[in-house]
Amino acid sequence: MYQLGRAGRLLLDVEGRLSPNVNNHALMMADTYLELRRAEKAGVLTVTDWEVERRVPPSVRADLYVSMDFPQQERSSAFFLEIDLSTEQPARIREKVAGYWRAVEVSTADYFPYVVFVVRHQLRKNELALIFRRLPEEQQEMMRVVLIGELIPELMRL
Secondary structure: OOOOOHHHHHHHOOOOOOOOOOOHHHHHHHHHHHHHHHHHHOOOOEEEEEEEEEEEOOOEEEEEEEEEEEHHHOEEEEEEEEEOOOOOOHHHHHHHHHHHHHHHHHOOOOOOOEEEEEEOOHHHHHHHHHHHHOOOHHHHOOEEEEEHHHHHHHHHHO
16 A cells, blocks of 8 residues: 655645555555566566465565566566565574575475565665675575566576
8 A cells, every 4th residue: 555655645735644564665666566467467477476475485474475477588487585674683694594595495396486576776786785795605506686667687697
């Protein structure tokens, strides 16, 4: 749910208070989903499956799971998308990565999706990239961090 802030209410000369129930994480998840659907409408990809808060056994929940076809590249792929608002500490990020790595270890699938952290700001992208560079090499391979505005081109490269 989007809402007018103080400046917007003043500009439109409307009364009202801010809702205390705004969930910025859910809004960014929606923005991410919209990026995927815009790319689909443009013919860049086709979303074949998606799920919010998908359980990744044994111990992780992905903010978004998406599988898609890339018709121009004649391939399909899937991704676990983590929506990052720059609020989680490095220890929590490492814990989440460790959970995904446990999922890789117990998986019997031929392919395990990339885990892509979606961020709004370059500073946060740099912070997460530094955390990921300090991981064991095999864990680094499955982790990516992208700015939301670069999501589609980056997914197309993976």
